[in-house]
């Protein structure tokens with residue numbers, strides 16, 4: 808398979824999600840969920856939700872499924888299907904959507920046992936996910952450059968010392984001034 812998501816593949820993914828759902832471990836809620844994810848090379852992985860007496864340890868079917876693929880060395884995925892015995896097609900939780908965004912899932916297939924299927928691009932369900940790249944932390948080197956330019960720390964200063972005493976005094980004075988203005 809070349810990773811193209813067509814009707815046959817969607818049907819196969821929903822089938823695999825339903826089969827995986829049978830293994831759901833749900834002593835707490837009784838809500839069995841099954842999922843299937845397709846990696847960009849066409850590999851399919853199935854998974855189910857796994858609950859625990861300690862609620863924080865419970866894991867969604869979508870996440871279990873993603874983790875199976877990721878732990879098998881996959882890093883890019885085309886589509887994920889999820890199914891449960893719900894009135895409407897099952898919608899993944901926000902945490903699982905974020906996990907899907909991290910690993911490039913494009914298409915989300917939501918289904919129930921009545922045969923209802925809803926297909927949506929991930930970007931439509933979690934529209935700001937693609938902007939999350941903007942949240943990547945600036946490299947430490949850049950931070951130091953910024954601080955150096957703000958407080959005139961010369962290039963020839965000791966590399967291990969970010970701010971010398973004079974610059975530190977100035978930075979503290981700036982902070983005090985800011986505090987003083989705030990009180991006015």
Ligand SMILES: [Zn+2]
Pocket residue numbers: 867868869870899900901902903904
């Ligand atoms: Zn989830």
